[in-house]
Amino acid sequence: MSPFDTEVLNQLNQGFLRLDKSLAVVYANTAILSMLDASQDDLLHLPFPRLTARSGIVFDPSVLQAESVHLLCLHSFTGRRLFLELSFSPLIDSQSDFMGYAVIVRDVSGKAERMERFAASMETYRDIASSCAHWFWETDTQGTFTFVSQEVTRHTGYTPEELFGRTPFEFMPEEEAERVASLFSNLSSRGLPFTNLLNKTITKDGRERVYSTNGVSVLDKNGNLKGYRGSNRDVTIEVESRRRLRGALEQTLEVLNELPVSVVVTDEDMNILQANRAACSMAGMSPKELCSNKSIHIFFSDREKNCLIDDLCKKTFSNVFNIAGKNGQQIQAMIRVTAVDGSAGKRYIYVITDLSGVENSIRVLQPQTGY
Numbered sequence: 001m002s003p004f005d006t007e008v009l010n011q012l013n014q015g016f017l018r019l020d021k022s023l024a025v026v027y028a029n030t031a032i033l034s035m036l037d038a039s040q041d042d043l044l045h046l047p048f049p050r051l052t053a054r055s056g057i058v059f060d061p062s063v064l065q066a067e068s069v070h071l072l073c074l075h076s077f078t079g080r081r082l083f084l085e086l087s088f089s090p091l092i093d094s095q096s097d098f099m100g101y102a103v104i105v106r107d108v109s110g111k112a113e114r115m116e117r118f119a120a121s122m123e124t125y126r127d128i129a130s131s132c133a134h135w136f137w138e139t140d141t142q143g144t145f146t147f148v149s150q151e152v153t154r155h156t157g158y159t160p161e162e163l164f165g166r167t168p169f170e171f172m173p174e175e176e177a178e179r180v181a182s183l184f185s186n187l188s189s190r191g192l193p194f195t196n197l198l199n200k201t202i203t204k205d206g207r208e209r210v211y212s213t214n215g216v217s218v219l220d221k222n223g224n225l226k227g228y229r230g231s232n233r234d235v236t237i238e239v240e241s242r243r244r245l246r247g248a249l250e251q252t253l254e255v256l257n258e259l260p261v262s263v264v265v266t267d268e269d270m271n272i273l274q275a276n277r278a279a280c281s282m283a284g285m286s287p288k289e290l291c292s293n294k295s296i297h298i299f300f301s302d303r304e305k306n307c308l309i310d311d312l313c314k315k316t317f318s319n320v321f322n323i324a325g326k327n328g329q330q331i332q333a334m335i336r337v338t339a340v341d342g343s344a345g346k347r348y349i350y351v352i353t354d355l356s357g358v359e360n361s362i363r364v365l366q367p368q369t370g371y
Helices: 004-009 030-035 050-053 111-132 152-156 174-186 236-258 276-281 303-312 356-369
Strands: 015-021 025-028 068-075 081-092 098-107 134-140 143-148 194-201 208-219 227-233 262-266 274-275 316-325 330-342 346-353
Touching: 004 098, 004 330, 004 346, 015 030, 030 098, 030 227, 050 068, 081 346, 098 236, 174 194, 208 236, 236 276, 262 276, 274 276, 276 346
Parallel strands: none
Antiparallel strands: 015 025, 015 098, 068 081, 081 098, 134 143, 134 227, 194 208, 208 227, 262 274, 262 346, 316 330, 330 346
16 A cells, blocks of 8 residues: 555545455554544454454454445444444455455444434345345347346346346446447457446336446357356445545545645655645646656755755655755755655655745844844
8 A cells, every 4th residue: 555545545534444365454544543442553453353343243254255335333442332334345456366355434323313224124134245146147149138037136126027038238228228238249249258347227116226247158069159148246335335435535635735735755766656736836847747757856956865865764754955946946845754665665755845935934024023
């Protein structure tokens, strides 16, 4: 997790946990620490099932084999009772290896109606969570249903008989139907399977649901495509959770852009990776220009560069530098640099405060004070 990611996640109003493959906590943001009245030391390396066991809840890890949402009644580290909504999303690396889970945590304790529904429907919820989340189907080469499992009724309201002889595109919004039908036509013309094809479907009672569709090619004895066989899984809640997280991250980035101080993130070679609006203004460059093969050295003279390199040997430092602004203008600035080690290597977070306004204020005050 990069330093910038950590900075952003610490700005979220919602709690965020990162669990490793053994379900041990490897990161907790500020919001979840406040929610649980806990410190980093309380949560770091604590297995998630042990966290729930503190409140007498036995958490079964087998329910986390896919993205899922859980409502739990937990106690904070000071004994407060909390009703929490936890959205678990698997983390997959670039080699498609499972790394653990990202968990978004919402405190719903203040919503009395939801608490009442939680208590009344917990048994029902457990039954649903443990039951099959898929419905299965077969189609011909045109996508026309030739078989649909009985579970489809629970998910869509339609019976298998109502779907026979029709295509899934008939139950989608118009633009979505065109998009998915085009994708299906392209894949079926080459006999290719498909995985995690997200699509929107309108249920019989008019609700819009999002499904993840997986399909494998069915061939005849001569190797020609006969159709497809596969399953649909309802991922509406997961998609909405990701949408909310993206919205929260976008809001946080907007806040960073409104800060009066410059914030710059670099890699270990001092190449600029991220910069907020104030930093771009100070450099006289657009975000694209500043983050395209530019080094933090563009702000420093040769002498100041050497001082900066010496200071970077420390984990965290603050110092006053004369830096170069736009058009070569010299600016006196307080620079605080924090080094953070992450999975992608070391990152440096620079917070640059322009001191020129303070210096001008002192000049104005000096004649009046006699100093």
